[in-house]
Amino acid sequence: MQEIFEEKEIIISETAPIVPMKDIVVFPSMLLPIFVGRPMSLKAVKESLNKDKLILFVTQKDPAIETPHPEDLFNVGTIALIMRQLSLPDGKLKLLIQGLTKVAIKEYIQISPFLMAKIIPLEDKQVSEITVETEALMRNVREQSEKILSLKGLDYEDIMAILNSIDEPGQLADIISSNLRFKLSDAQQALETLNPIKRLKKIHELLEKEFQVSSVQAKIRSQAREEMGKIQREYILREQLKVIKKELGEFDEIDEEIEELREKIERARMPKVAKKEALKQLERLSMMHPDSGDAHVIRTYLDWLVELPWQRSTKDKLDIKQAKKILDEDHYNLEKVKERILEYLSVKKLNPQAKGAILCFVGPPGVGKTSLGKSIARALGRKFMRISLGGIRDEAEIRGHRRTYIGALPGRIIQGLKQIGSNNPVFMLDEIDKIGTDFRGDPASALLEVLDPEQNVNFSDHYLNLPFDLSKVMFITTANLIDPIPSALKDRMEIIEIPGYTQEEKLQIALKYLWPRQIKQHGLTEVNVQIFPETISKIISYYTQEAGVRNLEREMGSICRKIARKLAEGKNETFKITPNNLDAYLGPPKYLPEREIEENEVGVATGLAWTSYGGEILRVEATVLRGKGKLMLTGQMGEVMQESAKAALSYVRSRAESLGLRDNFYEHIDVHIHVPEGGVPKDGPSAGITMAIALISALINKPVNKETAMTGEITLRGRILPVGGIKEKVLAAVRAKVKNIIIPEKNSKDLIEVPKSAKKQLNFFLVKNMDEVLEPALGIKINP
Numbered sequence: 001m002q003e004i005f006e007e008k009e010i011i012i013s014e015t016a017p018i019v020p021m022k023d024i025v026v027f028p029s030m031l032l033p034i035f036v037g038r039p040m041s042l043k044a045v046k047e048s049l050n051k052d053k054l055i056l057f058v059t060q061k062d063p064a065i066e067t068p069h070p071e072d073l074f075n076v077g078t079i080a081l082i083m084r085q086l087s088l089p090d091g092k093l094k095l096l097i098q099g100l101t102k103v104a105i106k107e108y109i110q111i112s113p114f115l116m117a118k119i120i121p122l123e124d125k126q127v128s129e130i131t132v133e134t135e136a137l138m139r140n141v142r143e144q145s146e147k148i149l150s151l152k153g154l155d156y157e158d159i160m161a162i163l164n165s166i167d168e169p170g171q172l173a174d175i176i177s178s179n180l181r182f183k184l185s186d187a188q189q190a191l192e193t194l195n196p197i198k199r200l201k202k203i204h205e206l207l208e209k210e211f212q213v214s215s216v217q218a219k220i221r222s223q224a225r226e227e228m229g230k231i232q233r234e235y236i237l238r239e240q241l242k243v244i245k246k247e248l249g250e251f252d253e254i255d256e257e258i259e260e261l262r263e264k265i266e267r268a269r270m271p272k273v274a275k276k277e278a279l280k281q282l283e284r285l286s287m288m289h290p291d292s293g294d295a296h297v298i299r300t301y302l303d304w305l306v307e308l309p310w311q312r313s314t315k316d317k318l319d320i321k322q323a324k325k326i327l328d329e330d331h332y333n334l335e336k337v338k339e340r341i342l343e344y345l346s347v348k349k350l351n352p353q354a355k356g357a358i359l360c361f362v363g364p365p366g367v368g369k370t371s372l373g374k375s376i377a378r379a380l381g382r383k384f385m386r387i388s389l390g391g392i393r394d395e396a397e398i399r400g401h402r403r404t405y406i407g408a409l410p411g412r413i414i415q416g417l418k419q420i421g422s423n424n425p426v427f428m429l430d431e432i433d434k435i436g437t438d439f440r441g442d443p444a445s446a447l448l449e450v451l452d453p454e455q456n457v458n459f460s461d462h463y464l465n466l467p468f469d470l471s472k473v474m475f476i477t478t479a480n481l482i483d484p485i486p487s488a489l490k491d492r493m494e495i496i497e498i499p500g501y502t503q504e505e506k507l508q509i510a511l512k513y514l515w516p517r518q519i520k521q522h523g524l525t526e527v528n529v530q531i532f533p534e535t536i537s538k539i540i541s542y543y544t545q546e547a548g549v550r551n552l553e554r555e556m557g558s559i560c561r562k563i564a565r566k567l568a569e570g571k572n573e574t575f576k577i578t579p580n581n582l583d584a585y586l587g588p589p590k591y592l593p594e595r596e597i598e599e600n601e602v603g604v605a606t607g608l609a610w611t612s613y614g615g616e617i618l619r620v621e622a623t624v625l626r627g628k629g630k631l632m633l634t635g636q637m638g639e640v641m642q643e644s645a646k647a648a649l650s651y652v653r654s655r656a657e658s659l660g661l662r663d664n665f666y667e668h669i670d671v672h673i674h675v676p677e678g679g680v681p682k683d684g685p686s687a688g689i690t691m692a693i694a695l696i697s698a699l700i701n702k703p704v705n706k707e708t709a710m711t712g713e714i715t716l717r718g719r720i721l722p723v724g725g726i727k728e729k730v731l732a733a734v735r736a737k738v739k740n741i742i743i744p745e746k747n748s749k750d751l752i753e754v755p756k757s758a759k760k761q762l763n764f765f766l767v768k769n770m771d772e773v774l775e776p777a778l779g780i781k782i783n784p
């Protein structure tokens with residue numbers, strides 16, 4: 001390269017065309033090949049070739065810019081001579097260039113079609129003498145370069161020969177910079193430093209840093225190589241073993257099975273502990289007789305491990321508007337519940353890590369608890385899984401059996417997750433109010449571990465004997481009644497009550513959801529069959545008696561089946577289902593509206609009960625017989641109900657005088673209280689005031705107003721305490737066509753839940769104590 005300078009003196013003109021460089025800083029002493037492809041650069045090269053073959057290479061501040069403007073370029077670059085050029089088939093040019101001198105850009109005189117600038121040559125400062133210090137610096141720099149090049153595994157001998165031959169500090173710095181590809185900004189800074197000693201010092205620093213990075217890089221590379229080597233070695237050995245066994249005729253299905261399991265373990269993306277355990281068990285399996293019982297146990301265990309969705313999740317859709325649309329599409333009304341679900345999803349959207357509360361839907365059967373769960377899963381884009389906990393008494397149902405048991409299996413939670421194949425489904429646990437406890441452990445406490453966000457990250461199933469992360473699962477529980485839910489579980493859940501539907505609500509649900517769904521499911525259309533709202537009302541009153549709509553849907557299903565058959569038999573007409581021809585489809589009515597009492601009777605009071613099937617009318621009968629002060633209670637009353645009857649009697653005794661009874665009236669009589677229907681067990685304190693009224697009516701021989709229904713717990717002193725299920729009870733009172741309803745004053749807050757249409761049909765008496773009940777029920781007033 002020296003030769004070029006000597007052959008012909010090069011005069012650098014005042015202007016130069018510019019080629020912007022994306023990823024390299026060109027130094028004066030560099031001889032290097034360059035590819036030019038951008039249109040602006042090709043034009044600049046053409047200009048230079050037409051003139052003096054000199055061209056200015058300036059580096060871009062940001063390599064990502066495709067068409068740089070002056071402000072995108074550094075201000076100092078290197079003028080180079082194009083020594084050779086070669087056109088490539090793709091239109092690019094390959095140049096061989098020799099860096100000549102640094103220049104600073106004074107001003108741009110042209111921007112398009114290529115950049116051109118006025119330039120001022122920059123001279124390095126003179127170094128008068130090479131001091132000992134400089135010499136030492138130069139040696140250090142050479143040594144470091146050698147180390148780095150060798151760490152990078154490059155062929156360094158030629159470069160070192162050049163570096164050793166240079167004794168000018170500035171030139172040494174440039175050659176190193178051009179050969180050791182520093183970061184662009186560092187290399188540019190070196191280019192701009194005109195003091196050669198300072199420049200070399202800067203290079204020294206950069207080399208030091210580079211050395212450290214290269215050492216670490218080399219270490220990582222060798223570790224990776226070692227690791228790969230180990231895996232490859234094992235693989236090769238195993239393959240060889242296979243071949244040898246095959247040659248010897250020993251390779252059989254067992255080895256193949258082990259290999260297959262090993263591959264499955266590798267693919268199952270288990271956490272480290274689980275994988276370690278799986279490989280351990282696989283090793284044991286490979287040493288066992290394949291038909292032994294133990295081998296079978298291990299095989300089943302490994303099958304479970306490899307098929308569990310350890311890391312498999314579905315992606316959540318958290319579009320709240322869309323979720324609302326889906327919930328509305330699937331369910332009529334239920335605004336409160338939907339609102340709560342949307343809030344839950346919104347929190348999830350803002351903070352995906354949030355450990356949301358566990359929702360618990362409580363309500364009678366057929367009110368849509370399960371189908372709400374399904375809608376939530378649909379709205380979130382998750383899978384849906386449902387298991388029923390009704391009647392579970394054994395803890396192992398939840399947590400699995402230890403593997404030592406014959407036929408042991410994981411618990412239902414792990415089973416469900418395997419079945420569904422993702423670790424974040426919406427998981428519905430039905431009938432949480434019906435789990436029991438006995439000598440086989442306490443399933444509720446195992447459930448606590450499942451539901452508690454603090455613990456379920458490491459849920460341990462006895463069968464797996466390994467922690468499984470349940471924290472991504474969205475658990476929803478359902479129950480018919482709140483009270484039987486174990487309180488520790490209740491504390492961890494957010495209870496959302498879904499009370500029964502009114503007649504009107506049922507009608508709307510039937511018209512908008514159930515009927516269209518049924519006709520579609522049976523392959524019918526609106527053309528084949530028409531149903532009238534009055535017909536549906538008749539089905540609701542005469543063919544079903546429920547708080548939900550499940551039986552209603554079933555009855556509609558049977559209508560559709562009958563019509564489908566007729567159509568299939570060739571009857572091509574439009575079937576109109578009217579209240580009058582309903583019998584032809586569903587047979588005679590199954591229920592007649594609740595019996596109305598013909599006239600006011602002595603000793604019969606109308607109470608209101610709340611069962612898991614909704615509200616019901618409850619007639620309480622009391623009779624006074626000659627006797628010795630005995631209290632007889634019949635009609636399968638539970639303990640609480642019996643105590644409540646005793647409290648009612650004690651109240652009557654304490655108010656004997658005001659009621660016009662003798663002080664010791666009870667000494668000569670027996671009292672019998674009966675609650676029909678005798679075959680059905682009943683319990684709870686809410687019939688307290690009803691029993692008291694029936695009793696007083698029998699004692700004072702005054703009939704009870706048949707238009708009045710009542711509910712409330714009574715204390716010994718006649719105070720009236722609030723009771724549950726007010727909405728259901730009010731609805732039952734409306735169905736029974738009574739006019740007045742007596743409820744505890746403390747229950748007034750629950751009336752908000754009661755539909756307005758129902759409230760309009762009743763006179764409400766909100767009472768604080770028993771004395772206030774006497775007037776609407778018996779038409780008597782007593783002094784407090």
Ligand SMILES: Nc1ncnc2c1ncn2[C@@H]1O[C@H](COP(=O)(O)OP(=O)(O)OP(=O)(O)O)[C@@H](O)[C@H]1O
Nearest residue numbers: 330331332365366367368369370371509513549550
């Ligand atoms: N508000 C509603 N809007 C539309 N359909 C409803 C509504 N409520 C209930 N349903 C329908 O009633 C049927 C029964 O509901 P679902 O099976 O969800 O009841 P459930 O409350 O889970 O009962 P269980 O406690 O017995 O499991 C479903 O087909 C459901 O779609």
